Amino acid sequence: MTAALVQLTAAQAGARVRARELDPRELFEAYRQRAATDELNAFTWVAEAPAAAGPSPADAPLGGVPVAVKDLFCTEGVPSQAGSRILEGYRPPYSATVVERLTRAGAPLLGKTNQDEFAMGSSTENSGFGPARNPWDRARVPGGSSGGSAAAVAAGLAPWAIGTDTGGSIRQPAALCGVVGFKPTYGACSRYGMIAFASSLDQAGPLTRDVTDAALLFGQMVGRDPRDSTSLKFPEPVRLPHADSLRGFRLGIPEELTGTEGGVEPGVRDAFDRSLELAEKLGAAIEPCRLPHAPHALSAYYLIAPAEASANLARFDGVRYGLRVDGEADLLTMYSRTRAAGFGLEVKRRIMLGTYALSSGYYEAYYGTAQKVRTRIAQDLHAVFERFDLIATPTSPWTAFELGAKLDDPLQMYLNDFCTVPMSLAGIPAISIPCGLSDGLPVGFQLAGPAFSENRLFEAAFALERAIGYDGSPARG
C-alpha cells in the first residue's frame, strides 16, 4: 500500500483525501516512515505526527499532503538550523510566513531538510550535518543548496518540498535530482522567517514531482505579508496549468547560456536540444537571442550575495540564540571564538569576500560595479522579453557530480550557477523541469519569463513536461 501511495503526485494524493478516498493519517504515516529511515541524509529532523494545529485535511486546498521544509525556514518549536553548527538545536519561537501558510492550507510539516550551510553552496556538501546524497547515485551530490529537499522528493521520501533560491538553489538541485524546481518572482513569497543569506535575491519556492504540484504548492505560498516589506501582492490568481501545446509561445535561446563557454556538457546540451525539438513540434516559435552581459552575471552575483551575507550573518554572535563559545572571555573574544567555531569554511570564505567587497576604498570597484552589472543584466532580459515570451537554457551546465569533486576549487563550484544566476539578479521567475537523462543522470531544462509571468511559465512547462514524458524516478518502492 505504501509503495502505491508514494507513486501518487501530491495533487493526486490531495484529491483523494478531499474525495474521502484516502485517509490523510495513512498518507502522513507512509511518508513519515520513509523519511525516518532516510539513507540519503536528506532530512535533518522528521515529525512524529501531523501538528494538531492544521485544518481538516479533507476540506483544505492541499488535502493534508505533508511537506518537507528546508532547514532554514524558521518553524516554531522545531529545529531550524540553516545547515549550520552555529544554530545546532535552535528551535525558533515563531514560524516563517510561508510555513504558516502551507500549514493553514492543509500541508502538515513532514520534516526539515538538509542544505548547504546558510544556503551557500551547490552540492549540500557544505552542510554542518554531513552531505546529502543523490538518490540516482549515492556517490554523487544532489546539488544545492536545497539538496535535501530535492533528494527527498526524487526518492519519494516526501511528496513535495519547499526550498529557497538565491542564485539557483532550488533549480540546480531539482535538475540534478530529476524533479521540478521553481523560483518565483522576487517578492512573490514572503521572506519573513527565512534565515537570510542575500536579502535582495532570496526567494522561497517549491520542489515537486511535476509542474502541476509546483503550481498547486506555489499558489498557497504566494502573497503580500506585512512582515516583509519586499513582499508583493501577486497580480492574479495562480492557476493550475492545462496547456497541451506551445502555440503562440515565442521562445528565445540565449547563446551566452547555452554554449560551451559556460561549460555545458555535451550530454546536457543533447538533452536540452531534444527538448527544444519537442517544443517546436508543440508549436513554439524558437529563435536564438542575446544576453550580452550574462557572462558577467556570476561575477556580479559573487560580489552582491557575499556582501549581503556578510551583513546578514553578523547577527550570529553568541548573544541571542545559537552557539556561544568562551562566554567568560571579553565580548570581542567571545564573538570571534563563537563565529570561528560555529561557521564552516565556505561561510567564512563568503563573509570575508563580502566584507572585502564592501570595505572602504573597494566599495565602488566591487559592490558598486556589481550592482551596475545587475542593472545591465536586467536590461538585457527586458529587451529579450520585448521579442520573446520566455527564454530557455539548461538549468545546470552538468549533471550530478561525485562527492568531493569540486570541494577544493570554489570557483568550479560557483560555475554550477552559470545558467541560473542571471534570472536571480533580475528577480524574474524561472522553472527547471527534468528533460531526460545523460549517462543515467537527470538533466534539467530551465524556462524563465518576465516578472509575474508565473502562470504562462507553468503552462509552457506543463505542455513540455507532457511531451517529454519523463518518468525517471529512482526506486520509490
Next chain:
Amino acid sequence: MASELSHVLDHIEKISELDLSDVPPTSHVVDAATPLRRDEPEPCLPREVVLAGAPEPVGDGFGVPSPGAAPA
C-alpha cells in the same frame, strides 16, 4: 584560503572591463513601490519565550561578557 580567495577575485575582477559609466546601480529588481505597513504597535513575543533560546540569559535580559573584561 588566501589563494582560493585570490583565484575567485581574479575571476570576479573581469567585470571591471565593462564600460558602466552611465549605468545606475540596481536598488530594486521588481518595478513596484515598497509598501509600508501601518506604524502601529503589535503584540510581541513574551520575554521568557525569546530568552529561552539565548545561550546565557541573565535575569530578564541577554547576558554578555563585559566589553572591558580582560581577555581570557
